[in-house]
Amino acid sequence: MLSWALWPADERGVEIMQMVRQGNGRVHTGTRLLACALAVIMMGAPLAGTALGRSEAAWNEIQAPTSPHATRASLGPASSRPGARATASSEEPQDRPPAASRPAVPVPPEDAAAPRAPIPAPSSPGPARPEPRPWYTDRDLDTLARLVHAESEGEPFVGRVAVAAVVLNRVRHSRFPGTIAGVVFQPGAFEPVANGRIWEEPDRLSRQATKAALDGWDPTGGAIYFWNPAKVGGGSWIWQVHVTGQIGQHVFGWR
Incomplete structure (x- = not known):
């Protein structure tokens, strides 16, 4: 039977016709139709196989990657391509079991939830950066504090700062000497310089007020003069000064 199937198509057709003939030499009509259909199927089988092989080759050519950088993932799963064999997943290496069957590495709960230990500070921070030296000397501070003590004894703290600020404003002014001692x-x-009180030892409040002025506090608004109105007559030139304000018993101004 197998050898008969391997005959050429024309010889198989003749054989079929001889098998279905009746005794009188005529072929029955129904048998003739059945034989014709069987012959068509046998003759078309090789053509169908060739067409199927060509369609599969064309499909593989279309699905083949056009770039050397194309990955398997761009071609889709192997099971979705016609005629493709069922293979192992390209995402899983062949030398180890799939991810679903591999046991997960357990993480101890105490390690996962434990807070991170703080980074300890260095035990030796190193040498401290030296503080910037003030622009004035200890002698400047002492001289100015003596004048503040003699001129504003009994005045509030801000009034003493104001007296010291007037001296410093004069140091910056072009009409006066450029040093604290010179002013x-x-x-x-x-x-106080004329009557000698300048040599009295200043109290603690006068020193603090002097240092505040040396550090930049000026409550006078840039005044270069101060006076006590109760001790100055009406004809003094001091009344021509532009007044910036009064603190305690002293009036402050400039011209």
Whole structure:
């Protein structure tokens, strides 16, 4: 039977016709139709196989990657391509079991929830950066504090700061000497220098007020003069000064 199936198509057709003939030499009509259909199927089988092989080759050519960088994932799963064999997943290496069957690495709950230990500070922070030196000297502070004590004894703290600020404003002014000692000891500038009170030891409040002024506090608004209205006559030139304000018993101004 197998050898008969391997005959050429024309010889198989003749054989079929001989098998279905009746005794009188005529072929029955129904048998003739059945034989014709069987012959068509046998003759078309090789053509169908060739067409199927060509369609599969064309499909593989279309699905083949056009770039050397194309990955298997771009071609889709193997089971979705016609004629493809069922193979192992390209995402899983062949030398180890799939991810679903591999046991997960357990993580101890105490390690997962434990807070991170803080980074300890260095035991030796190193040498401290030296503080910047003030622009004034200890002698400047002492000289100015003596004048503040003599001129504003009994005044509030801000009034003492104001007296010291007037001296510093004069140091910055072009009409006065450029040092604290030069301004304090300028002839005829301050009464305590003339009567000798400048040499009295200043109290703690006067020193604190002097340092506050040296550090930049000026409650006078830039004044370069101060006076006590109760001790100055009406004809003094001091009344021509532009007044910036009054603190305690002293009036402050500039011109």
